[in-house]
Amino acid sequence: MKCLQGFILLITTVFLTNATTTPSVVIIGAGTSGLSAAKKLLENGIHNITILEAESRIGGRINSVFFGDNYIDLGATFCHGEKGNIVYNTVKDLNLLGEGKIPKKFYHSSGVKVDPKFGEELIEIILTIYPDVDESAKNMTYGDYIKKYYNKAINEKFGADKEKLKIAEDAINFIEIMMLSNEGSSTWFEINLGDDYIENEGNPMLNWKGKGYKTFLEVFFNNSGVQEKVILNKEVKKVSYDASKKWQGVTVSCSDNTQFVTDHVIVTTSLGVLKENMNSLFEPELPLVKRKAIKNMGFGVIMKVAMYYENPWWDDSSNGFNFIWSTEDRENSVSEFPEGPHYNNRSWITYISGFLKADENPNVLIGWFAGNLIPEIELISDETLSNGLTYLTNKFLGHAYNVTKPNKIIHSKWRANPHFRGSYSFQKPEAMKGDNPTNAEEDLSVPIKNVDGRPFVHFAGEATHPYYFSNVQGATESGLREAEIIKHYYE
Ligand SMILES: Cc1cc2nc3c(=O)[nH]c(=O)nc-3n(C[C@H](O)[C@H](O)[C@H](O)COP(=O)(O)OP(=O)(O)OC[C@H]3O[C@@H](n4cnc5c(N)ncnc54)[C@H](O)[C@@H]3O)c2cc1C
Ligand SMILES: *[C@@H]1O[C@H](CO)[C@@H](O)[C@H](O)[C@H]1NC(C)=O
Ligand SMILES: *[C@@H]1O[C@H](CO)[C@@H](O)[C@H](O)[C@H]1NC(C)=O
Ligand SMILES: *[C@@H]1O[C@H](CO)[C@@H](O)[C@H](O)[C@H]1NC(C)=O
Ligand SMILES: *[C@@H]1O[C@H](CO)[C@@H](O)[C@H](O)[C@H]1NC(C)=O
Ligand SMILES: *[C@@H]1O[C@H](CO)[C@@H](O)[C@H](O)[C@H]1NC(C)=O
Numbered sequence: 001m002k003c004l005q006g007f008i009l010l011i012t013t014v015f016l017t018n019a020t021t022t023p024s025v026v027i028i029g030a031g032t033s034g035l036s037a038a039k040k041l042l043e044n045g046i047h048n049i050t051i052l053e054a055e056s057r058i059g060g061r062i063n064s065v066f067f068g069d070n071y072i073d074l075g076a077t078f079c080h081g082e083k084g085n086i087v088y089n090t091v092k093d094l095n096l097l098g099e100g101k102i103p104k105k106f107y108h109s110s111g112v113k114v115d116p117k118f119g120e121e122l123i124e125i126i127l128t129i130y131p132d133v134d135e136s137a138k139n140m141t142y143g144d145y146i147k148k149y150y151n152k153a154i155n156e157k158f159g160a161d162k163e164k165l166k167i168a169e170d171a172i173n174f175i176e177i178m179m180l181s182n183e184g185s186s187t188w189f190e191i192n193l194g195d196d197y198i199e200n201e202g203n204p205m206l207n208w209k210g211k212g213y214k215t216f217l218e219v220f221f222n223n224s225g226v227q228e229k230v231i232l233n234k235e236v237k238k239v240s241y242d243a244s245k246k247w248q249g250v251t252v253s254c255s256d257n258t259q260f261v262t263d264h265v266i267v268t269t270s271l272g273v274l275k276e277n278m279n280s281l282f283e284p285e286l287p288l289v290k291r292k293a294i295k296n297m298g299f300g301v302i303m304k305v306a307m308y309y310e311n312p313w314w315d316d317s318s319n320g321f322n323f324i325w326s327t328e329d330r331e332n333s334v335s336e337f338p339e340g341p342h343y344n345n346r347s348w349i350t351y352i353s354g355f356l357k358a359d360e361n362p363n364v365l366i367g368w369f370a371g372n373l374i375p376e377i378e379l380i381s382d383e384t385l386s387n388g389l390t391y392l393t394n395k396f397l398g399h400a401y402n403v404t405k406p407n408k409i410i411h412s413k414w415r416a417n418p419h420f421r422g423s424y425s426f427q428k429p430e431a432m433k434g435d436n437p438t439n440a441e442e443d444l445s446v447p448i449k450n451v452d453g454r455p456f457v458h459f460a461g462e463a464t465h466p467y468y469f470s471n472v473q474g475a476t477e478s479g480l481r482e483a484e485i486i487k488h489y490y491e
Contacts, residue, residue, distance in 0.1 A: 023486065023490065039483075062075055062217060063076075080471055098206065105119055146175060167324060174323065181353065184299075241450075271299040290448075313403055340377070
């Protein structure tokens with residue numbers, strides 16, 4: 001008798017569970033946000049999940065490729081900070097992260113030697129210029145602030161030494177490129193110092209010891225079952241619904257004319273993809289507050305390049321090289337190196353702040369290009385890219401090393417790829433005030449609901465995080481967030 005009761009109870013439970021709590025979810029994009037949403041949904045007992053990914057691989061803007069003797073990253077590179085960082089917390093006991101260091105050796109385009117001690121002093125000024133930002137400066141752009149406070153700082157420190165002062169003045173362009181490769185914007189006059197981004201305390205430049213950022217995906221999604229939910233090479237063209245009628249579900253239509261009807265869709269495509277496609281991707285069109293948010297947030301692009309040398313020509317004494325152009329040399333750079341795109345007499349080769357040694361990859365150097373020319377620089381032929389990098393290397397380091405041409409190069413094309421259209425978001429001042437309590441990032445994140453209050457179009461991805469936008473921890477948390485919202489709806 002007891003036994004039978006238990007059996008009946010079991011059947012009833014299974015039946016009820018199926019009837020009331022197994023919504024279907026389609027996730028657009030298999031980057032870290034989409035995969036995280038799937039992982040959390042599975043943990044919450046929601047199994048009817050399909051992840052549609054336009055590319056032929058998972059990971060999205062996490063893209064580690066084998067190059068030289070180990071992995072290099074074309075996208076996300078560093079684990080930024082430790083405390084409160086889900087990436088750091090996931091791997092912290094596994095000995096997978098290495099200490100990243102900022103290169104401190106400077107080279108000047110004129111060929112004059114930059115004293116190492118002076119280089120360290122410069123780095124010190126650069127690194128300490130932000131923290132003391134007072135309230136009144138928070139509405140200043142990075143560009144205005146640094147021009148003002150950096151000039152003050154170098155005049156105080158080097159005012160008595162004209163030669164040092166001149167190099168320090170020239171270094172402002174180095175700082176600009178460095179800052180732009182951090183923020184991903186195309187100018188430093190479109191971001192305020194007091195934006196909503198929150199830094200995680202701890203080392204901001206932890207590396208993956210030559211195994212790439214994919215290591216995080218391998219650990220975080222290990223045995224999670226998310227991989228089996230992914231359909232690759234499946235590009236979504238339209239998300240359509242009629243929210244005014246009795247609930248019929250959302251229709252997700254793909255380029256290959258297949259369709260999925262689902263209870264919930266989680267859109268995780270980059271802000272760049274939303275900016276380009278929001279009018280064609282959604283039917284009916286998105287609510288005004290979302291269109292405004294998408295417009296008001298910034299989405300830029302940076303370009304990473306890796307160079308492989310069969311015979312490395314550098315030594316082990318530093319972890320990289322910083323380049324400072326003199327104003328005259330920068331303006332003459334187009335006539336000196338005419339190949340490839342240029343802007344205001346500046347050749348594309350001036351859009352890079354230097355080279356870093358790749359971690360655990362002894363024959364490889366890495367460079368980060370940033371600024372307004374990146375969409376054009378991405379399209380340069382490998383031959384021109386290689387020539388330009390060799391010219392650059394010779395100009396700055398030729399007096400110290402027997403520089404050679406790289407044997408192989410590889411570089412990212414995030415802007416050219418229609419499934420990304422750039423690298424990551426930044427917060428323009430107009431995005432700091434949203435309709436919702438915080439900002440435009442939050443405005444984008446709030447799910448669209450139908451007349452009964454049922455959330456059905458969800459948004460995740462780095463640009464929907466109110467304070468960790470732009471990075472992997474923000475993207476990952478945003479996916480978990482939407483999975484929780486779906487779970488709560490059925491509680
Ligand atoms: C060069 C570069 C350097 C970076 N450096 C760092 C770093 O050092 N540290 C850090 O934390 N972060 C860094 N980032 C940012 C980080 O990579 C991203 O914030 C994060 O990976 C974004 O994840 P996501 O899931 O939001 O978006 P994505 O990874 O872009 O995932 C979205 C997915 O949607 C797919 N998709 C797009 N359109 C469609 C469609 N129509 N149909 C179906 N699928 C579609 C895309 O192919 C993609 O796979 C960097 C990014 C770049 C590009
Ligand atoms: C998953 O959801 C879809 C769409 O609602 C439905 O057609 C399908 O039968 C479901 N699959 C399972 C296994 O429940
Ligand atoms: C910036 O803030 C200061 C003080 O908080 C204020 O006096 C100034 O007008 C503000 N500037 C702009 C451009 O908003
Ligand atoms: C995945 O989990 C298994 C145990 O379930 C473990 O042996 C393996 O090392 C894990 N792999 C990673 C990359 O964490
Ligand atoms: C570019 O250089 C030319 C020739 O030296 C000069 O006439 C012109 O003003 C420069 N343009 C800019 C934008 O600096
Ligand atoms: C560069 O090559 C020359 C000729 O082979 C050699 O004499 C010199 O020592 C080399 N310099 C360095 C820095 O390796």
